[in-house]
Amino acid sequence: MDVLERIQKQVDSAPIVLYMKGTPQFPQCGFSSTAAKTLASTGVEFSYVNIFDDQEVMKNLPAFADWPTFPQIYFNSELMGGGDIIVEMAEMGTLKGEMESAVEKFNA
Amino acid sequence: MNNMQQHLTEQLTTALSPIHLEVINESNNHSGTATESHFKLVVVSDYFSDFKLIDRHRFINQLFKEELTHIHALAMHTYTSGEWQMKNGAPTSPQCAGGSKS
Numbered sequence: 001m002d003v004l005e006r007i008q009k010q011v012d013s014a015p016i017v018l019y020m021k022g023t024p025q026f027p028q029c030g031f032s033s034t035a036a037k038t039l040a041s042t043g044v045e046f047s048y049v050n051i052f053d054d055q056e057v058m059k060n061l062p063a064f065a066d067w068p069t070f071p072q073i074y075f076n077s078e079l080m081g082g083g084d085i086i087v088e089m090a091e092m093g094t095l096k097g098e099m100e101s102a103v104e105k106f107n108a
Numbered sequence: 109m110n111n112m113q114q115h116l117t118e119q120l121t122t123a124l125s126p127i128h129l130e131v132i133n134e135s136n137n138h139s140g141t142a143t144e145s146h147f148k149l150v151v152v153s154d155y156f157s158d159f160k161l162i163d164r165h166r167f168i169n170q171l172f173k174e175e176l177t178h179i180h181a182l183a184m185h186t187y188t189s190g191e192w193q194m195k196n197g198a199p200t201s202p203q204c205a206g207g208s209k210s
Contacts, residue, residue: 030202031181068169068176081162084184088161 003056007064010057011074015106016046016099019061019072023050035071035083038090044099075102112144112179116172120151123171127189128152138180138204148183148201152192161186180204 001009011017016039022028024036039046051058051070062068065079073080075098080086089095110133117131130150138146149168156164164186169176176182183201 030204031183034202066166068173069182079162081165085161085165088185 003060004064007057007061008077010049011077014047015076015102016044017074018046018048019051019057019070019074020048021050021052021070024048028052029070031069031083032071035073035086038083038086038095039073039099041090042096042099044096044103046099075099076105110144112175113147116147116149116175119171120149120168124151124153124155126151126153128192134181134183134201137201142180144178145180146183146201146204147179147181148185150185150187152187152189154188156186156188 018024018035018039020027020029020032020036022032024040027033027036036048049057051061058070061070061072065072067079067082069082071083073082073086080089080098086095089098113131113133117129120126120129120131128150129152130148132148132150133144134146134148135143151168159167165184168182168184168186172179172182181201181204187195
């Protein structure tokens with residue numbers, strides 16, 4: 001399978017997917033750490049991909065989404081943005097609701 | 109003000125006529141020897157009124173496409189004047205944990 005197909009499969013596989021450096025338990029970048037913590041703070045479950053585990057995904061993800069940096073957060077296969085956007089959504093009070101509706105949509 | 113900081117400031121000023129603009133060099137907070145590696149932008153502009161957050165960020169990513177090949181991290185906080193009035197400043201960027209970009 002070609003790497004872009006593999007990424008597509010990953011973002012399709014769960015309602016919320018976080019691409020990050022490291023894992024939520026052992027993040028290897030401050031921005032990835034903040035993104036994981038912010039998503040976790042809602043109590044809504046999410047999936048993650050450690051981009052250091054797959055060099056090909058790490059190399060090709062920016063082109064896949066036309067988004068140059070990590071972390072990247074997908075809701076229902078659509079890029080929501082990077083860490084700053086997730087934090088901003090949490091501050092506006094919309095993050096939890098949007099995560100919940102992503103899960104609902106996924107399970108429908 | 110160093111070169112990259114000045115460059116980012118000029119580009120943003122031209123592109124977005126911001127009401128409020130902060131270009132902060134946060135490279136000292138981070139691992140490594142680079143002195144122009146981590147920046148935080150706070151941009152308040154009414155050009156953003158019709159854009160979702162992701163599209164505001166995409167606009168700036170596009171504006172700094174070339175620069176982003178040198179900069180390790182570019183934190184962005186984008187507001188319209190109305191949103192800015194409701195806030196008291198932008199969130200703090202996290203400490204870098206040392207993972208490399210590529």
